[in-house]
Structures are given as C-alpha cells and as structure tokens.
Amino acid sequence: MRLAVEQAAPDGYALAAHLLGNPDDAADALQDAVLRVFGSDSYRPSEGAFRPWFLAIVRNRCLDLLRQRRRHPRLELDETELASDDANPEAAFERDEEASLVAAELAALPAAQREILILREYLDLSYAEIARVLSIPPGTVMSRLHRARSALAARFRERGIR
C-alpha cells in the first residue's frame, strides 16, 4: 500500500496544485488524502486500479477545502519551477514563457474543465479512469473533455498561443 501511495502521490499533488491553486494547499490536501488512505478509506482491489481511486480521494479533499475556504481557485505556478535546465537558454526561455501563458489560460477556465484537462492531458488517464475519478458515467467523459479542450483552444486563439 505504501509503495502504491508513493507512486500515485506526485499525480495527486499535481491535481491538487491545479485545483487549489497553490503548492501549500496542495500539500495539505495530499496529506489529508494520504491519512485517509491509511485510516478510514481502505482500498479494495475490487474497486479497480489504485491510481484513479487515490486521485478521486485527493479530488474530493480538494473540493472540501475549496468549499471550506470559499475562495476562487487560482493557479499560482512558481516561475522558478518552470525554469528549464535546457542547454539552450533562449529556446528554454521561449518554451517556459509559453508554458506560463498556457498555465495562465488553463487557470482561467472553470474548475470542472480544468480538472478534466489535467486528468487527461497532464496525468494521461484513460476515459474509464477519468470517469472513476470524477464519478461520472464513462460515456460523458469524451463530451466533457471536448468542451474543455474547445474552451482552452478558443483562449489560445484569442491570445495567439501556438
């Protein structure tokens, strides 16, 4: 169990960081989720793969925190974290600048669209896994994801990104 949690934790943190908007809150949410996994919410293999099950717990905890704090979630990516170790500083700068723009546009989307994009594009979950994390019928994942992609694509068009 410990190994499974360790493997899924970076994904949980990434999801929480995007939903909550800052690293400290994300760490809090992840810690709460980890405590639940070792405490009240014990995992049963009959419930499917561990990773989506764990991400669902992280997501629920994030939603609890958002409700408690009643503040609009914002993405606050640390610019230094975007810094690249690329050998070509100019190319790295351009890429990091674009990543910042993408992050800003993503952060401007509604939370429901943002989370499905993170689950699919960033964490590379399948539609079935996304359905499990979001507790929605598998048949609705594609349409919801497509709406989110379309919304972000429209923002890219407006800002001239890519």
Added chain:
Amino acid sequence: MTNDQTADCDAIDELLSGLLDGELTQGTRQRVEVHVGGCARCTARLTELKAVHVGVRDLRIAELDRDVWRKMMNDATARTTSGIGWLLLIGGVLAVLGYAAYEWLLADTTPLVKWGVAAIYSGLGALLLGVLRQRWIARKTDRYKDVEI
C-alpha cells in the same frame, strides 16, 4: 462548404477528441479519419485540439518536496500505529475491567464492603474521565497548538 458537409463536421467534431486520445472503436475511428482526410476545416480543428493536448501535457508543475513527502508518510504511519495502539489499549482495559466486575459480583463479601469498593472505583473513574474531557477540550480549542517555537 455545403450544408451537408457542415452537418458532417458538427457530427464529427466531438469525436476528434476521441480520435486524439485513441478512445474510439475501430469503425468510428476509420469514419472520422476518412472525413478528416478530406476536410480542411476538421483537419485544422484537430490541429487546434492537438495544440491544447501538447500545451497542457508539457506544463511543469512544482514537484512535491521530498522532505515534505517523507514527513507526510511518517505522520500517516505514526497515526495508524497510534490508532491501533489505542484500540488495543482500550480493548485490553475493558476486558480486564469486565472480568474484575464479574469477579466482584460473584465475590462473597458483605454488601457494605462491596458497595464501598464500587463507590471508590466509580469515583476514581469519574475523576479520570473529567480530567480527560478537560484535556480534550483544551486541545481542541487551543489556538496556539500549531505554533512552533
């Protein structure tokens, strides 16, 4: 572009995401690929969706600090161990007390001694519970409990 073509594009649009993610059935995938192959509008749309896919995929998110993670896991282990410890302790105490009460009920002593002993133990138990309750309330309401000096 004719009305029929536009209707086809509208019907295909959502499936472009499925195509991009490899989530379509073989038949649907072939149908979409054939349409996209002959439709400039849907080809451009697919390129646009790919740009979103690549843009979000290539984001770099702050990584979880290893020290924070180690502390997190230690906390989880400590809490689990502590929970099991409390469970065993309470279970053991209850079992011993139950057995003592059973023996006490069967003991061949005068009622005065019996009830006197019962009163003493009940009094001690009540005092202990009172102290524990006060400590619990103080712990829950202490605004400075998380302050590190």
